[in-house]
Every structure is written in C-alpha cells, then in structure tokens.
Amino acid sequence: MDATLTDEDLAFREEIRAVFRDEFPQDIRRKRENGVPMEREDLVRFQQWLHERGWAAPNWPVEYGGTGWTPVQKYIFAIEMAEANAPPIVPFGLSMVGPVVYTFGNEEQKQRFLPDILASRVWWCQGYSEPGAGSDLASLKARADLAGDHYVVNGTKTWTTLGQHADWIFILARTSTDVARRQEGISFLLVDMKTPGVTVNPIITIEGDHEVNEVHFEDVRVPVENLVGEEGKGWTYGKVLLQHERANIAAVAISKYRLRKLREQTTKPVRGAAPLSEDRNFMRKLAALETDLRALEYTELRTLAAVQSGKAPGPESSILKVKGTEVQQAIDTLYLEAAGYYALPYVQDQYTLDADPVEWVGEGAETQTSLKYFNYRKASIYGGSNEIQKNIIAKHVLGL
Amino acid sequence: MDFSFNEIQAMLDDSVEKFIANDYDFETRQINAASEKGFGPDVWQTFAELGWTSVPFSEEDGGFGGGPADLMVLMLRFGKGLVVEPYLANIVLAGGVLRRAASAEQKERWLQPIIAGELQAALAYAEPHSRYDIADIRTTASADGDNWVLSGSKGVVFNGGHADLLIVPARTAGAQNDADGITLFAVPADSDGLGARSYPTVDGQQAAEIRFDKVAVDSSSVIGEAGKGFAALDATIDDATLAVCAEAVGIMQVMTDKTIEYSKNRMQFGVPIGSFQALQHRMVDMFTDCEQSYSLLLWATMLAARDDADAKRAISSIKYQVGTVGRKVGQEAVQIHGGMGVSWEVDIAHYFKRLTTIDQIFGNADWHLDRLAG
Numbered sequence: 001m002d003a004t005l006t007d008e009d010l011a012f013r014e015e016i017r018a019v020f021r022d023e024f025p026q027d028i029r030r031k032r033e034n035g036v037p038m039e040r041e042d043l044v045r046f047q048q049w050l051h052e053r054g055w056a057a058p059n060w061p062v063e064y065g066g067t068g069w070t071p072v073q074k075y076i077f078a079i080e081m082a083e084a085n086a087p088p089i090v091p092f093g094l095s096m097v098g099p100v101v102y103t104f105g106n107e108e109q110k111q112r113f114l115p116d117i118l119a120s121r122v123w124w125c126q127g128y129s130e131p132g133a134g135s136d137l138a139s140l141k142a143r144a145d146l147a148g149d150h151y152v153v154n155g156t157k158t159w160t161t162l163g164q165h166a167d168w169i170f171i172l173a174r175t176s177t178d179v180a181r182r183q184e185g186i187s188f189l190l191v192d193m194k195t196p197g198v199t200v201n202p203i204i205t206i207e208g209d210h211e212v213n214e215v216h217f218e219d220v221r222v223p224v225e226n227l228v229g230e231e232g233k234g235w236t237y238g239k240v241l242l243q244h245e246r247a248n249i250a251a252v253a254i255s256k257y258r259l260r261k262l263r264e265q266t267t268k269p270v271r272g273a274a275p276l277s278e279d280r281n282f283m284r285k286l287a288a289l290e291t292d293l294r295a296l297e298y299t300e301l302r303t304l305a306a307v308q309s310g311k312a313p314g315p316e317s318s319i320l321k322v323k324g325t326e327v328q329q330a331i332d333t334l335y336l337e338a339a340g341y342y343a344l345p346y347v348q349d350q351y352t353l354d355a356d357p358v359e360w361v362g363e364g365a366e367t368q369t370s371l372k373y374f375n376y377r378k379a380s381i382y383g384g385s386n387e388i389q390k391n392i393i394a395k396h397v398l399g400l
Numbered sequence: 401m402d403f404s405f406n407e408i409q410a411m412l413d414d415s416v417e418k419f420i421a422n423d424y425d426f427e428t429r430q431i432n433a434a435s436e437k438g439f440g441p442d443v444w445q446t447f448a449e450l451g452w453t454s455v456p457f458s459e460e461d462g463g464f465g466g467g468p469a470d471l472m473v474l475m476l477r478f479g480k481g482l483v484v485e486p487y488l489a490n491i492v493l494a495g496g497v498l499r500r501a502a503s504a505e506q507k508e509r510w511l512q513p514i515i516a517g518e519l520q521a522a523l524a525y526a527e528p529h530s531r532y533d534i535a536d537i538r539t540t541a542s543a544d545g546d547n548w549v550l551s552g553s554k555g556v557v558f559n560g561g562h563a564d565l566l567i568v569p570a571r572t573a574g575a576q577n578d579a580d581g582i583t584l585f586a587v588p589a590d591s592d593g594l595g596a597r598s599y600p601t602v603d604g605q606q607a608a609e610i611r612f613d614k615v616a617v618d619s620s621s622v623i624g625e626a627g628k629g630f631a632a633l634d635a636t637i638d639d640a641t642l643a644v645c646a647e648a649v650g651i652m653q654v655m656t657d658k659t660i661e662y663s664k665n666r667m668q669f670g671v672p673i674g675s676f677q678a679l680q681h682r683m684v685d686m687f688t689d690c691e692q693s694y695s696l697l698l699w700a701t702m703l704a705a706r707d708d709a710d711a712k713r714a715i716s717s718i719k720y721q722v723g724t725v726g727r728k729v730g731q732e733a734v735q736i737h738g739g740m741g742v743s744w745e746v747d748i749a750h751y752f753k754r755l756t757t758i759d760q761i762f763g764n765a766d767w768h769l770d771r772l773a774g
Contacts, residue, residue, distance in 0.1 A: 134738050136668035159739050204744035206753070207602075212739075271555075272529035272538075281766040333727075336760070340531050341556040343760050344601040361599060361609055362528075370602045370760075374753060377734045378742045385738065387678060 003301060005072070012069075013076045020084035025049060027353065032085045035365025036351045037209075040123070040165045046087050047094070047120035056118050057094050064102045064110070065118040071304045075253075082253035090162065093117040093124035097170045100188065100241050104229035113190070127157035127171030127191075127215060128238070135388045137172075138182040138235065142217065144173035144189055151175070151189065151227070153197075153220040159382065163200050163213035166193050171217075172234050179232075188234035190226040197221075205378070207371040208348070249383075250324030252297045258331050259290055265338065270363050276338055285337075289330050296323050315397045322386045322393075325379040332376050335369040343370040403698055409473045415450055416474060420481035426747045429482055429604070437562045438606035439485040448517025453491055456639070457499050461507055462515055468704040471639070472646040472697065479650025482751055484604045486522075489559035490514055492643050494521035494567045496636035501584060501624030510565055510586060522563035524554035524610055525633060532763040534569075534637055535579045535630060539612060541570035546619050548572075550585065550612040560608030561598020564589055568612070573627050584629035586621045587612075603754040635707065641762040642704050642715050648722040648758045649693050651751050655733040656686045658748055662737055673736070682732055689725040696721050716768040722758065723765025730755045 005013065028042050050056045058074045060066030069077065089095065098117045101109055116122040133140040142155025153173055163169065169191050176185035191198065197220035202210045229237055263286060266276040276282050303317040336343050342362035350360050351368070361367055380386040394400045405413055424443070432440040447453050455470050457463020464470070471492070478487060491514070498511045513519035530536040539552025550570050560566065566587045574581025587594065593615040598608040624632060660683055663674030673679055700714040730752045734741035737748050759765060 129739070132667070134668065135673075139668070139670075206742040206744060206749040208744060269529075273531055279766075281770065336756070337764060337766075340760060340764075341526055342528075344556055344603070344607060344757055346600040346602045361597065370753075370756065373756070374602070374749075375742070377731065377752075378739070380735060381738050381742065385735075387676075390678075 003298075005076070009072055009076060012073050013080065016077055016080040017083075019053065020080055020086065023049075024084055024086065028087070029085065031353060032087065034351060034353070034355075034357070035368050036353055037348075038087050040162075043087055043090055044120050044123070047089065050089075051119050056120065057098065059095070060098060060118075061102065064098075064114050071308045075301070075304055078253040079256070082257040085257065088254070090123070092126050092161070092166075092170075093120070093122065096126060096241050097124050097168075097190070100170070100228060100237050103240060104188070104237050108225070109190075109228065122167045123162075123165050125160050125163040125166035125169045125193075125213075125215075127160060127169045129159045130156055131158050131214075135385050137238075138186070140172055140174065140186065142171065142173040144175050144187055144222065146175065146224070146231075149224055151187075151222045151224065153189070153191065153217040153222055155217050157215045157217075158203070158212075160200075160213040160215045161211060163193075163215055164202065164210065166200075169193055169198075169215065170228075172238055175231050183235040185232050186234040186238075187231050188228040188237045189222055190228060191217075191220065191222050195220050195222070206374045208346075209371075209375070211375075250296055250300050250320040251328055252293070252300050252324070255293050255324075255327050255331055256297070258335075259286070259293060262286065262331070262334060262338065263290075270338075270366070271342070282334075282337065285334060289327070289334060292330070293327050296320075296327055299323070318389075318393045318397050321383065322380075322389045325386060328379055329373075329376055332369070332373040335366075336373045339366040339369045342366045343373075346371075405469075405473060409470055412452075412455070412470060413473045413477060416452070416477035416481070419446070419450070420477065420483075424481055424483065426482070426750075429484060430750075433484045433600075433604035438559075438600060438604070443485055445517050447485060447487070448515070452487070453517055454515045456491060456495065457511065457515060461499055462512055463499075468639070468642060468701045471643055472701045475643045475646035476650040479647035479754075480654045482604075482651070482654075482747065482754060486520070486559035486562075486605070488640060488643060488647075489522050489563070490520060492640045493523035493525070493558065493636060494563075494565070496639050497523055497567050497584060497623065497632050498586075500635060501629065501632035502586075503623075506586065506620075506623060519565060520559060520563045521565045521567065522557050522559040522608075523567045523636070524557040524560060525569055525637065526555050526557070528553055528555040528609075530555075532767045533577060534633060535582065536577045537569055537571045537582055538576060539568065539570045541572050541583055541585060543572075544616070547616045548583075548585065548619070548622070550587065550615040550617065552612050554610040554612075556601075556607045557610050558605065558607050560610055561596050561606055566594075566610065567623065569629055569633050570612075579630040579634075581627050582629045582633065583626045584623040584632065585617055586623055587615060587617055591615045591617065601757065603757040604750060637762060638704070638712060638715050641719050642700060644758045644762065645700070645715075645718045645722050646697055648726050648755055649690070649697050651755045651758075652686075652690050652693060652722070652726055652729045655729055655748060655751050655755070656683070656690050658751075659683060659686065659733045659736050662740075666738075679736060682736070686729050686732055689729050693718070693721050693725060713772060716763075716771045719763060720765045720768040720772065723768065726755050726759060727765075 028046055057065055058067045058069050058077055062068040101113050130140050144151040144153045171189050172186050173189055174185055175187040179185035197218040199216045201214045203212045203214055205211050269275055299316050303313045306313050345361045345367045347361050347367050454463040455466040459465045495514050514521055525534055541548045541550045566589055568585045568587050569582050571581055572583040593613040595611040596608045601607050664672050666673045696718045700718040703714040704711045733748055734752050740746045741748050
C-alpha cells in the first residue's frame, strides 16, 4: 500500500507547476482571481495555450495528439491546473465528441475533425437532451430521415451548454422507429451550426446568465458523411462518450483548490469582521467537508491505480459522479454561509478587469457565492441526474 | 384548543390571497422586481389602501392594532406570492423601530406617512463587518452643539437605495459590541454627506450600501433616549426574524405543492416521475418538513406576543427550523424539477433564491441554534 508519488512523477509535477506559474496568460489569471466571468475568447485562448504545449487532450491516444501520460500524471496535471486557478476545459470537443470520432469515426472524419478539436479552432456543443427526454434520454424524438446523400433533421434539443458560441453540434437523432428496443435506431450525427434550419434560442438560468440554449432543427440537411459509425448505433457511442467523461468527473482537483482557499479565507478579517476561524460551527462544517473530500480523493485514486496497473476500474468508480457533485455543492453551500449578508447583492457588473475593488460591494468575489450556489444545483441534474446514476449503480453494481 | 385564524385574520388572509391570485401573478412579480425601484409603486399604494401597511401598528398610532399572528398571516401569503414589495423594510423594520421608540410627534412626522404608503423607509442595522451581531456597531454619532454628526458605513440595507428616510443605529457611547450606548437616528436620505449605492439582490429585491461622511442631524432626529436604542432595535429584529420565517414557511409550502404537481405531470420512461418511490419518499419528507415548520411557526408566533426571553428562544427555534429544512425543501424542489428548476423563466427557481437568502439574514441556522443552546 503506497500513495506516494515516484521521483519521476514529482519531477513531472514540478515541470507542470512551473509552466502554469511562469507562462499562464496573466490577464486570464487576473480575471480568474477577481471572479471576472470567462468569455468565449478567454476559454479558446487558454485551450490553445494548452495545445501549444501539447497538453490539450491528456486523455486522447498519442496518435491523435494525446500526451501519453500515465493515469497518475493525468491526475497530477488536473491538480496543478486547478491549483493555478485555470478555467475548466470546455468538454464538448476535447472530452466528448473527440473520443467518439477517434473511436468510431472513419479515417476521413478523423482527419477532418480531430485537428480542429485539438487546437480549439472549432467550438462544439452537445445535442442530447430534449424537452421531453431528460433522464429518459432514449425517448428522444429528434428525427434524421435519410434522403439520398443527406439526412433531414427535425426536432429540438435543449440545455445545450454554450451552444451560442458553437460552430458544430453533435446530436443523437432517431433514424429508425422500427426497432425492438428504444435504444436502437438512434444515430450519432455531426451538424454544422451554420446549416439552414438550425436556430439557437437562449435559456437564462437561475442566476441570470445565458449559459444554456434550446436548439431547433427544421429540415436541416446533414450530409451522410457526417454520420459517425453505423446508422442506428448512436446510443452505444453516446454511452462510450459518457465513459470518457468519467476521467476527472469527480472534480476532486477543483474541489481541493476551493476548500483550501476557503480555509485560507477563514483566517482573514473579511470586511473587518472577526475571522471565521473563531466560528466553531463553521470550522466543524469545514472539517467535515474536508474529510468527505479526502475520502473522495482516495476513491478516485483507487480507480486510477487500477487503471494504471491495467485493470478495469472497480465498482468504486461508479460513485464518483454522485459523490463528486455532492461535494461540489456542499462547498458552494459553505462559501454561501461564509458570505453572510454579502451573498445577497446581485452586482455582476462589478467584476470587470479594470474595476477598482475598493468600490466593490463586499470583499473579493463573495457576492458571487450565491450565484455559484444557485447555478451549481445543475450539477446533480446534468450528465444523467444523480437519481439516474443511483439507478445505474443499483442495477449494474449491486445487482438489484 | 383552536389553531384556526380568527375572523379578522381570515379576512386578511383572504384579501391577500385574492390580490395575489388576481393582480400579482409571477410575470407581474418579475416585472416589478426588474423595475428601477425593485417594486411596483402602484402595488405599494394598493397595500396601503387595503390597510396592510397598518397591520402591526396600534390604533393609537393610526394602525390596525394587529399582533404577531396577524403579521404572520400576511407574511405567509407574501411568501406564497413571492412578493418583492418592501413590506419587511418599511413596515416591519423601520416601522417597528418607530412604533416602539418614537415620540408622538415623530410618529406623526414619519410613521403616519409610512402607513399611508407615502414615505419609503429603511432600517440600516447591519454593518459590513457585523455579520449577525446587531450590537456590533462602528458607525458613530458625536454631539456637536444641538446636532449629531454621523460617520460610518451600513451594509445590505434593504430598500436602502430608494428610502426617503433611514433609521440608523449609531454608537454614541460604549465599546464596539456593547448593547448600551446605541442611539437611533432618523436620517433623511438626501442629507449632505450621505452616500448610497443601491443594487438588486439575488432574490429579486433591492438593498444598498450606505456611507455616512459627517452627516449632521438635529436633536429632533433622535428616536427614543440617547444611548438606549438597543432594546427597540433588538425587539424589531426579532419581529422581522419571525416575519421572514412565516414568509419562508409560505415559500416552502408552495415549493412542495408545485413539486408534487410537477411530478404528477412530468412523464419519463412512460410514466409520471411522481410514480417513482425514490421521489415519493422525498416528497413525503418535504411535506413533513412543511407541516413541522408550520407547527413551530404557530407556536413561536403565539409566544412572540409575550415579548420576553421565551419569545426570543421561540423565534430562534423557528429560524433554525426554516434555515435547515428550508434549505432541504428548496434543494429537493429544484432537483425534482430537473433543468426546469434552474431556469430563470420558471418560478420555482425564484422561490428557491428567496428561501436561500432568508437563511442568510437575521442570523443563519447555526447562529440561532447557538442562541438556543445558550
């Protein structure tokens, strides 16, 4: 039993840490430190910065541009990226459609799509959920009817995150209704958002931001060469995609960073108030949550160790999404409590790069704590709600 | 034993219910919240015309002569209707200090116009550093001949940016956290040296940061006895705490009802999601939490009329209750609504935000549990 890093891993960590410290774009760092929201351009520039260093896709095979890192190195990288307070990777291209294309796509598709994904030249979004198909995704109604050399797509996708920025969308659409199981007859299609008939309507989320969208398809002509893999097998590919999501799904690295920052904050007199470290109740909650996170970290490390030694991850890996989102939401709750009255002001416009923090309402980005708390209630809903995750664990892990 | 409303309470309850059903739907609420002042001035006039702004004030003061139970009836309904109009700020907070401590002349000058809906007021009780300790006051007022000069800052003052009159507790003697040495001042918002930064709050209401840079007021602005303002302030904050608990219970009841309704209509896997046992048990828990909270609210409201140490403990009990189970009920309601629960256009998201902010004000669940534990 040993959880120490090898000398090689320690050297790797030093190398990554130094690059984030010395070369990370300063303006993006300043924005992150001051709670200034990331714009499309910031996210693209950061991902291109990663790409310049060959780090854009640690999970991809080397032949398509992956890093060739071991699972432990990938974990170290995630930790260092979080410690540098870097923005999260937009997952739709690099973590979702990319792996589907290199796993199930044909040679032409790989050449056509992968380089642009790797270099963040093309922004992707995901078209899975529909107004009537959320947890029950297989009930999706979007249709793709074959008509000669193209499909004609009709339907509505919803909760499409950052779809307003997207150049392309990958969708699951029904190509056949004459099937024994509802999971059959669904195909995985790649659609250029500029195609006539595609419209994107904003959905404003609880905290007031435009983060998700409803995407409508009206007689959208999609060339057959944009079908990935076999017609009718899209469900299988979509499931594989969700497995790729598993890497870092628990967001341990980001949670560790945020809890560490919160503990630092408790020693400081925010707004001239007595430090929160004098509040026994708060410190007990913080300690309890740190314990929960430590357990999650080691659950993830057990998964990593299994993969590292060439074994399949054990049943412990199945709890990562549920537990990871619970921990993230609990962290948001503690930040909210720490802010007290200053969770109330709704002053999004004060977080700009050239603002003078002296004029701010509240100290630091504490007025954003409630917005994060509200927004992040989505984490136990998206990517297969935690109820669905528990159904899967009950059935496939516990055999119930 | 009878826990039903009396005739007058039933009438009040009925009049607010009708108003909300007929004139205050969710869209209207959203329009009012997004308007410049964060509420509808015409709606506020209606509140005054219907007599709601007079509820907690004695008949002698030109009020309705209501007690905690009457206020509870109103606040339950305001919670259910997700009302953003500054009833708490004007009537319960600013009005509460005035009715307790102001002279007859001061009441004539300020309380009458508040009851009439003509004057907007706010109680600037919290300071940026003070968290939940209302005696922790750094804002000072020093005597200067017949005048007093105020300096300092107040934070998250509900309705503070649009108030004509601010009621300001300031330290005139004693150490920073002493209950003694706090004096209450009535300060016109347009006083020289007073700066207000107004902003919306995440629950659809408005508040302000207020700075006092040598703001001079004359002795007629002192409410009650100099240095002895804490008692009225403390009792008023207790009133307001109980009032937001009633609001929270109203919100919890609506969120639970709407969630049950949604689960009956939302079809997945060919059946309503409400048919799943995993969700049924959670909704039963929500229902239980609502019933328990309503029971505790009734108990606390009855004790509150006594205005003593037991009343204070009862108020802490219900605030702790709505802080803890309110969070749970709110989170469950959002979760069972799925993506709809985190959508701006769906009312459940806004109920959730107000329920969340109620735990952040007047002491959160931990703070009140500490007060109970002694």
